[in-house]
Structure formats: structure tokens, C-alpha cells
Amino acid sequence: MRMSENRTSRREYLTAVGGTAVTLSIAGCMGGGGGGSDENEIVAGTAPGFPPFEMKQEGELVGFDIDLLEAVVDETEYTLTGWKEFEFKSLIPALTNDNIDVVAAGMTINDERDQTIDFTDPYYSSNQAIVVRADGDFSPGSLSDLSGHAVGAQKGTTGESVVQEQLIDGGSLSADNYNSYGNYVLAVEDLQNGNIDAVVIDQPVAETFAAQRPVAIAFTYETGENFGFGVREDDDEFTEALNSGLAAVQDGSTYQDLTNKWFGQQ
Amino acid sequence: MSDPLLRLDDVYKSYGDERVLSGVSFEMDTGDVDVVIGPSGSGKSTMLRCVNRLTEIDSGAIYLDGECVTDADTDVNELRKQVGMVFQDFNLFAHLTALGNVTLGLRKVRGMEKSAAREKGYEHLEQVGLLDQADSYPAELSGGQKQRVGIAQALAMDPELLLFDEPTSALDPELVGEVVDVMRDLAAEGITMLVVSHEMGFARSAASDIVFLDGGEIVEHGPPEQLFENPRADRTREFLGRLRTEHEEG
Amino acid sequence: MHAFPLQSDWAFVLGSLDLLFEGLVVTVALTAASIALGFLLGFPAGAVEVYGRGPLARVVETAGVVLRGTPLLVIIIILFFVVSVSSSAFVTAAVALGLRSGAYQSQIFRGALQSVDEGQLEAARSIGMGRLQAIRHVVVPQALRRSVPGFQNEFTIVLKDTSIAIVIGLGELLTVGQNLYQGGQSTAALEIFLTVSLIYFVLTFTTNRTLDYVDDYFTIPGGEQA
Numbered sequence: 001m002r003m004s005e006n007r008t009s010r011r012e013y014l015t016a017v018g019g020t021a022v023t024l025s026i027a028g029c030m031g032g033g034g035g036g037s038d039e040n041e042i043v044a045g046t047a048p049g050f051p052p053f054e055m056k057q058e059g060e061l062v063g064f065d066i067d068l069l070e071a072v073v074d075e076t077e078y079t080l081t082g083w084k085e086f087e088f089k090s091l092i093p094a095l096t097n098d099n100i101d102v103v104a105a106g107m108t109i110n111d112e113r114d115q116t117i118d119f120t121d122p123y124y125s126s127n128q129a130i131v132v133r134a135d136g137d138f139s140p141g142s143l144s145d146l147s148g149h150a151v152g153a154q155k156g157t158t159g160e161s162v163v164q165e166q167l168i169d170g171g172s173l174s175a176d177n178y179n180s181y182g183n184y185v186l187a188v189e190d191l192q193n194g195n196i197d198a199v200v201i202d203q204p205v206a207e208t209f210a211a212q213r214p215v216a217i218a219f220t221y222e223t224g225e226n227f228g229f230g231v232r233e234d235d236d237e238f239t240e241a242l243n244s245g246l247a248a249v250q251d252g253s254t255y256q257d258l259t260n261k262w263f264g265q266q
Numbered sequence: 267m268s269d270p271l272l273r274l275d276d277v278y279k280s281y282g283d284e285r286v287l288s289g290v291s292f293e294m295d296t297g298d299v300d301v302v303i304g305p306s307g308s309g310k311s312t313m314l315r316c317v318n319r320l321t322e323i324d325s326g327a328i329y330l331d332g333e334c335v336t337d338a339d340t341d342v343n344e345l346r347k348q349v350g351m352v353f354q355d356f357n358l359f360a361h362l363t364a365l366g367n368v369t370l371g372l373r374k375v376r377g378m379e380k381s382a383a384r385e386k387g388y389e390h391l392e393q394v395g396l397l398d399q400a401d402s403y404p405a406e407l408s409g410g411q412k413q414r415v416g417i418a419q420a421l422a423m424d425p426e427l428l429l430f431d432e433p434t435s436a437l438d439p440e441l442v443g444e445v446v447d448v449m450r451d452l453a454a455e456g457i458t459m460l461v462v463s464h465e466m467g468f469a470r471s472a473a474s475d476i477v478f479l480d481g482g483e484i485v486e487h488g489p490p491e492q493l494f495e496n497p498r499a500d501r502t503r504e505f506l507g508r509l510r511t512e513h514e515e516g
Numbered sequence: 517m518h519a520f521p522l523q524s525d526w527a528f529v530l531g532s533l534d535l536l537f538e539g540l541v542v543t544v545a546l547t548a549a550s551i552a553l554g555f556l557l558g559f560p561a562g563a564v565e566v567y568g569r570g571p572l573a574r575v576v577e578t579a580g581v582v583l584r585g586t587p588l589l590v591i592i593i594i595l596f597f598v599v600s601v602s603s604s605a606f607v608t609a610a611v612a613l614g615l616r617s618g619a620y621q622s623q624i625f626r627g628a629l630q631s632v633d634e635g636q637l638e639a640a641r642s643i644g645m646g647r648l649q650a651i652r653h654v655v656v657p658q659a660l661r662r663s664v665p666g667f668q669n670e671f672t673i674v675l676k677d678t679s680i681a682i683v684i685g686l687g688e689l690l691t692v693g694q695n696l697y698q699g700g701q702s703t704a705a706l707e708i709f710l711t712v713s714l715i716y717f718v719l720t721f722t723t724n725r726t727l728d729y730v731d732d733y734f735t736i737p738g739g740e741q742a
Contacts (some may be wrong), residue, residue, distance in 0.1 A: 045685075048695050055699030056692075059535045062699075086685040093597040094685065183694075185702045213703065317605035318642055357639035361657045361736050371643035372654060405738030416639075423643050 041081045042238070044069055045100030047088040050181070050206055052262040053079050053106040053227075061085065064204075064262040065104040068123060069229060075245035078238070088156070091212055092116055095230055101238070103230030106202070108158055110225075118233050120242045122226030123250075128159050129206035131191065131199045134216040138197050141219055147172045149197040152179040152187040159200035184209075191215060204263050269332035271296045271458060272317065272427060277326035279312055279482075286312045287323070288482035289340050294460065294475070296426070299453045301469040302462045304479035305505060311460040312478065317460070331426070347375065350420030354432040356412040364391060364415045365400040368422050375378040376423070390418040392497045394448050410441030414448055421452075428452070430461040466509065470494060478502050525704035529711050532696050539692030540715060546609055546678045546688060547719075553614025553635060558621025566629045567630055567651060576622070583619035591616060596684040605686040609678070610661055619676050624666035628659040664731040668724050675719060689715060 027171040046054045046065060054063035061083055073080045084100055091103045095117055108126060109119045130146070132138050140146055143166050151173065153159035158182060167173035179196055187199045188209050198218070201209075206217050229246075231239045249255050270293040279287040286309045294300050302310045307333050315321035317328060319335070319342050328336045335345050365387045372383040391397050394414040404412055413433055420428055430449070434442045446468050453459060453472040463469065469476055470490050477487040478499075485499050497503045564576045583591070592612040595601045602608050632655045640650035679690035686696070693712040697705040 038526045049698035051699060056535075056695035057699045059538070060533075084685045085682075085687060085691075087682050090593075090597075090683050090685065093593070097600065099596075099603075099685070183698070185697060185705050186704070189705065209702070320638060320642060343641075343644045343646055346642050349642075351639075351642040353635060353639060355635050357635035359636055359640070359654050361654075361661070370640075370653060371645070374649060375628075375644040403736055403738045405736065419639075419643065 030137055040078045042073070042078050043082055043084060043099075043100040044080055044102050044104055045084045045085055045086055045091050045094050046103070046105045047091060048204075050088075050205065051107050051208055054104070055219060064124075064258060065106060067258050067261070068249070068255070069102070069104040071249050071258070072229075072242055072245040075112055075248045076241040077243060092230065095232060101231070101235070102242070104231075107230055108225045109228040112229070116233075117230050118235070118239055119228030119230060120239060121246055122228050123246055124227040126158060126223060126225050128162050128200050128221045128223055129203040129217045130153075130219055130221065131188065131201060131206050131209060131215050132197065132218045133191060133194075134210075134214040136197070139218055140198065143167060144172055146198055147178070150177050150179060150195065151198045151200065152181055152190060152196040153200045154184045154187060155180045155182060157201070158223060161203065162221060162223060163200055176215045188213065188215060207263065269329070270294060271298075271331060272460070273329040274313070274317075275327045275329065277313075277316060277328065278324045279309070279316060280324055284488055286482050287316070289326070290479075290484055292481070292484060292487075293323045294458070296458050297456050298474045299457075299459045299472055300461065300475045300477055301464075301473040302460070302477045302479055303464070303469065303505075304485075309482040310479050311443065312432050314351075314431050314460065314462050317427075317429060318346050319349055320351075327376060343375075347423055347448065348385050348426045349430065350423055350425035350427070351429040352413070352416050352420050352433050354435050356404070356409070356416050358419075360404050360509070362402055363401050364396060364407070364418075367404070367415055371419065371423050386422060387418075390422045391415070393421065393451075394418045395444070407442060409437045410444040413445045415435065417448055417452075419447075421457075427458045427460060428488055430459060430463065432462050432464070434463065434465055467495075478505065481506065525701065525707045528696075528701045528704045529707045532617075532708075533535035535692055535696065536689065536715070539687060539689035540671075542606070542681075542687065543675070543678050543689040544719070546606065546613065546681060546686075547671070547675045547721050549610040550613035550617055550674050550678070553610060554617025554621045554670070554674070556616030557614065558704055559625050560627030561618060562629060563651070565626045571691065580619045580622050583616055584623075586616075588612065588616055589683065592680055592683060605681065605684045608652075608684055609681040609686050613674055613677060613680075616677075617670060621667070621670055622671065624663050625659065628662040628666070629655055631662055632658045658736075661731070661734055661736070664727055669671045671723050671727075675716065675723075 046061070048054045048056045048061060048063075052063055053065045054061065056062075066083070070080060084094070086094055088105060091100075091105055091107070092113065094100045095103055103117075106126075107113070109122060130143075132140070138149065139262060146167060151163055151167070153163050163173065163178055168175055168178060179190065180191070184199075184201055184205060187196070187201070190196050191199050192213065192215065200221075203220055206250075209215055210217055222234070229242060231242065272292075273385045274290055274292040277287050277290045278285070281436065290309075290313060295485070302313065304310050312321055316323050322335055326336075327334050330345065330348060334340070359370065362370060368384040368390055369387040372378040372386055377384070377404065388397060388400065391400055394417050396411060396414050396418065399407060399411060399415075404415070407415065417433075433449070434445050437445065446465055449459070449461070449468060450472050461468075461473075473490050475487055476490050476493045478485045478493065478497075478501075480501050485501050486493070486497065493502070494506065497506060561576050561580060564573055566582070568576065592609060595612050596605070596608045601611050636654050637650055640654045641647065645653070678688050681688055682691045689712060693708045697708050
């Protein structure tokens with residue numbers, strides 16, 4: 001069994017801490033800054049709304065990133081005291097401002113972010129999936145097949161930059177054929193309504209949708225991009241600890257168990 | 267010989283380049299009822315407002331009871347307890363009843379206790395004939411009634427001198443009478459009044475002295491019989507002549 | 517993805533009402549705290565702008581212009597990530613919303629104070645009241661009554677703006693709603709939005725009605741123009 005009783009109740013405790021902002025915030029009990037009173041206590045930050053990496057179910061914070069980070073920290077001398085939830089774009093400011101000590105939010109490692117923060121070794125390779133209507137007759141096999149069709153993606157994501165760089169900049173898709181959405185779900189809804197013909201989103205997320213809705217994955221596009229845990233630039237000791245913890249988790253069966261649990265649909 | 271109650275000594279007042287009061291000197295005693303007349307823009311209201319320092323003079327001095335009230339260390343609020351004012355536009359406190367209007371000053375300025383203030387308030391409302399409107403709000407009253415409340419409000423402070431700034435000018439003609447009647451009664455009771463008004467009827471019958479102000483200067487003054495029948499200055503004659511013509515045409 | 521039994525979308529919403537309620541509590545608490553802070557700052561500020569002289573009035577005016585002109589998002593980010601007013605996201609959000617609401621409320625009160633005609637102030641002074649006394653007993657009671665419509669409006673605005681708090685990690689009603697469909701049943705998005713909108717509507721409606729009642733209770737018989 002991957003999860004012992006102990007860990008489950010600590011999980012519930014952590015979720016309660018993260019979730020009930022009211023009581024704790026009003027009482028001013030939210031841990032001041034990431035350092036906490038104990039040098040080895042850390043606070044993690046995430047942005048729920050990105051299944052299956054992190055989301056809220058029945059009020060609890062769950063997901064692949066949640067489980068993985070907890071497993072990784074378990075292998076180190078550090079203690080994870082709680083999770084704080086932000087909007088995605090607030091995570092880096094929260095990290096550099098010491099509100100949190102590590103970011104686990106399906107965050108792609110890229111040069112731009114590297115200028116402000118550091119990353120651990122990659123823990124997941126992200127590919128983009130091109131999703132279409134299951135009963136439709138549009139079945140693209142590659143990116144160029146999307147030419148002339150209305151395509152959607154979530155603002156600020158890898159999916160959007162794929163569309164931008166590979167298609168629009170290359171001239172195979174005109175800018176008015178691209179629709180940007182505040183949220184994946186809205187893009188998929190529009191796909192189902194026939195307003196757009198394809199959506200470009202992260203593969204695990206696409207698989208969730210394909211399992212629940214009348215949409216299907218036409219093909220996947222390998223971006224060569226990776227997710228990493230975000231850490232502050234001067235926090236080398238901590239970063240190294242996370243890296244060894246990650247290696248330990250990947251060597252053992254834990255990593256495989258987690259991917260089966262969260263990305264199980266084939 | 268005792269000091270006059272009110273004395274203006276060579277008072278000047280300008281608004282920017284416009285000279286509104288030009289060396290005004292004036293006296294009145296306790297019990298006097300002085301009415302100031304003159305063409306519009308002659309500075310009548312300004313003169314009145316200088317007495318209770320709603321308007322500040324540029325030079326000269328004003329004395330109440332022999333004490334100078336226009337210098338820097340005068341307590342203006344104390345002055346205004348002694349000198350009351352009735353306004354052309356009534357200026358009642360809209361959120362208070364008639365009684366509330368009369369008692370506010372008693373409670374907050376004179377520090378009277380609530381029930382004592384109410385009693386005195388009723389007295390003065392009765393004095394102006396509005397006891398039955400004590401619980402009405404200003405918006406529910408007619409113009410004449412509002413002005414009478416204004417008079418009661420000023421009287422309640424037991425001032426030494428009561429200023430009236432064109433008290434009936436904003437009233438419909440049929441409402442003027444009730445206010446003038448109250449003013450006549452007050453004059454008869456011996457209240458010291460300085461009145462700026464166009465009500466010649468009141469001036470003739472109740473005033474002890476008429477003051478003719480024109481272009482910021484006191485042209486002449488005298489008891490009503492003398493000033494109305496036998497004005498000394500040409501300007502006075504002209505002004506009175508114009509008044510009579512309007513009165514006859516109107 | 518581990519199997520999660522898909523219920524009908526409305527059943528999902530009903531089952532999540534307790535979570536939505538928690539979010540609602542945060543929203544209501546944040547709105548109340550912000551409006552209260554806004555009043556404590558805005559009323560004196562409005563009074564200073566009307567009656568103040570010299571440097572104090574100018575400082576207040578400038579602060580007001582800056583706060584009103586800065587997007588709320590910027591204010592809240594500065595107060596949390598740059599200046600770090602408090603480690604509590606709730607307190608910081610309340611301060612940010614409160615400052616901004618105060619800047620807008622000052623204009624409501626400034627207008628209301630100025631709308632009480634000056635003659636009444638003169639009349640109060642001419643019975644010997646000091647300036648502050650006169651403002652307090654004559655102008656303020658009338659100004660407060662006239663501020664009610666503006667205040668109702670401000671409440672609605674602050675209520676809707678509370679959703680910005682997620683930027684600093686405070687989950688209120690809208691955030692809870694979003695998490696619900698993003699995390700579990702994404703097909704229930706529409707139903708969740710409808711429910712959340714309904715809750716906002718009920719909050720706004722109730723407060724406006726309550727303020728209407730308060731307004732009626734304090735209304736001057738016969739009207740405002742004496």
C-alpha cells in the first residue's frame with residue numbers, strides 16, 4: 001500500500017490548512033513566510049484547476065503534483081507543513097517573496113522563468129494533445145492539418161505557445177483562427193458546441209476529457225518540454241535535497257504507482 | 267453716558283476690486299429698532315454680516331457693549347451667542363423638527379439639559395405663534411412658518427441684538443404679513459433689532475431709526491417721520507421717489 | 517485518471533453546497549471588512565476634502581486620486597508581494613479592498629457633504645456653534661442620509677471585486693466555484709456559474725434592500741429641501 005494511515009490523516013490536515021482560508025487567515029495563523037519557525041519546515045504552493053496534476057475534489061487538494069512532491073519531501077530532512085493555493089501567475093511572486101518555498105504546479109521549465117527562479121530536475125515530460133470532436137469528421141494527423149480550422153488553447157499555456165510558434169508564426173494558421181480561453185474547460189465546451197474544431201492542451205488533461213466527454217485525441221505533439229518544481233535561486237541546499245528525493249522516488253516504485261494512479265487511461 | 271450697544275467705526279470691506287463698504291460708522295442703543303434701506307448692491311447685507319462676523323471687515327472696528335469684537339482674540343462663537351441672525355433664505359436645519367431647530371443651540375451651545383431646552387423651545391415657538399407646529403419638519407412648513415421658526419431659533423439664544431437680513435424678501439406676498447406681525451411684536455417687547463428690509467410699512471411704524479445706505483456709505487439716517495417726509499440728501503430723495511413709483515405702479 | 521462517478525451536473529452542485537458555503541463565508545467576511553475599512557477611511561477623507569485647508573487636504577486628495585486610478589490587481593499585488601502588509605492573505609486583501617473602497621467612498625461623502633446647502637452651516641455658526649460642532653450636528657446627519665444610494669452601489673462593487681483575492685492565495689466563493697468544475701466535474705461548469713451568480717445576486721439584493729429600509733427609517737419627513 002502506497003499510503004499509510006498516518007499519511008492520509010496528515011494529508012487531510014494539510015488540505016484543511018490549505019483549504020479553510022477563513023478561520024486561519026482571520027486568526028492570522030497562516031505561517032508567516034516560508035521559513036517558519038523551524039529551519040526545515042517548508043510550505044508548498046500550487047494553482048489548482050489543472051487536472052490531473054492539481055485540483056480540488058470535494059474541497060480537498062489532490063493530484064499528481066501533490067502526491068509526488070509529498071513523496072519527494074518525505075525522502076528528505078525537510079517537513080512539508082502545508083499547501084497554499086494561488087492563481088498560476090502569482091506562484092513565482094509568492095515564491096520569491098517567501099510566502100511559499102516550493103512550487104508544484106505543472107510548471108514548465110523555461111529560460112524566461114529560469115531568470116527569476118531555479119528548478120529541480122524535471123519530473124515529468126509534457127506533451128500536447130490535439131483534441132477534436134469524437135463524432136466529427138475532422139481528424140488531423142499533424143499540426144499542418146490544422147490549417148484553415150478554428151483552433152483553441154488556454155491563455156498562457158504551452159498549448160498556446162505551440163499554436164503561436166508552430167502555426168501562426170509559421171504562416172500556416174491565421175491569427176483570427178486562433179481562440180484563446182481563460183480556461184481549458186471553456187475551450188473544450190466551445191469545441192463540443194462546434195465553434196472551434198480543435199483544442200491544444202496537455203496530454204494528461206486531454207485524456208481526462210476524452211474519458212468524460214464526446215471528444216477524442218487526434219494526435220500528440222511532442223514538445224520536449226518538462227515540468228520541474230520551482231525553488232528560489234539562493235536555496236541550493238534545499239534544491240539538492242529535492243533532487244535526491246526525486247531520484248529516490250523515481251528509482252523506487254512510487255513514481256510508477258503515481259503515474260498509474262493519475263494518468264491511468266490509455 | 268453709557269456705551270451704545272452696537273458701534274461700527276469707519277468700517278471698510280472690499281471683495282477683490284469692488285469696494286462694498288466705505289467708511290461706515292454707525293451706532294445703536296439697547297431697545298432700538300433700526301431699519302437699513304437702500305438700493306440693491308449698496309452693501310446692506312454685508313454690513314449686517316460684518317456685525318456677527320460671518321463676513322470679516324478689512325479695516326475699522328466694531329464694538330458690542332463697548333468691547334471690540336473685530337480683533338484677533340475675540341471669541342467669535344461667544345459673539346454669536348450675543349448677536350442672533352434671521353436669514354432671507356430661512357436656513358433651517360432640514361433634518362430636525364421646528365422644536366429641534368429651536369433647541370439645538372440651547373442644548374449644544376448653551377449646554378442646557380434636554381427637558382429644560384424643550385420647555386424654552388416651546389415658549390419661543392409660542393412667541394412666534396407656532397406651538398402647534400413644534401413637531402413638523404421644515405419641508406412641511408410654508409415659507410412664512412419657516413421664517414417664524416428661524417426667528418424663534420434666534421430668539422431662543424437670548425441675544426442682546428437680533429439681526430434680520432431681508433427676512434421677507436423670499437416670501438410670497440400673502441405670507442409676508444405673518445412674519446412682519448411677529449417682528450412688530452418683538453419690537454414692541456423691546457428686543458433690539460437691526461433690520462435690512464424693503465418692508466416700508468414696518469419701517470414706518472416700528473423703526474426708531476432709518477438708515478439709508480448707498481454705494482457702501484451711510485448717506486443719511488433719522489427717525490422715520492423725518493427721513494420719509496423730509497430727506498436731506500438728494501440721493502435719498504431719488505431712492506424714495508423710485509420706491510414710491512414702484513409702489514404705485516405695483 | 518482515477519475513476520470518479522459522474523453524477524448529474526445539478527446533483528454535483530447540490531453535493532458541493534457545503535464547499536460553496538465556505539467560500540461564501542470568506543466572500544461575505546472580506547466584503548464586510550473592506551466596506552467597514554473603506555468607511556472609516558473614506559468618511560474622514562471626504563470631510564477633509566470638503567472642509568480641510570492646506571497641506572492635509574492636498575495629501576488626502578492626491579492619495580485618493582492615486583488609489584482610484586490604480587487597478588485593484590496592482591494594489592493587492594503590491595501590498596502582498598512588494599510591501600508585505602501582513603502574512604495573512606485575508607488581512608492583506610481586506611486592506612487592499614478597504615483602501616480602494618475608501619478612496620471611492622470619500623467621493624460619495626464629499627458629494628453628499630457639499631450637497632447640504634451652506635446656508636444651514638451659516639445658520640448653525642450664527643447661533644454660536646463652532647465649525648466642527650456645526651458640521652457634526654447639522655451637515656453630517658443630512659449628508660449620511662444622502663450617501664445611502666452611493667453606498668449601496670459601492671457595496672455591490674466591493675462584493676464583486678473580492679474575487680481578486682485569489683491572486684494572493686485567498687479562496688473565496690468564485691474561486692471555490694472554479695475549483696469545483698476544474699477539479700471534478702467539468703461538465704457542471706455552467707451549473708456552477710449559475711449557482712454562484714445566484715448567490716451573488718441574493719447577497720446584493722439583500723444588502724440593497726436592507727439599506728433601502730435603513731434609508732426609509734431615517735428619511736426626513738417632507739423631503740430633503742427645506
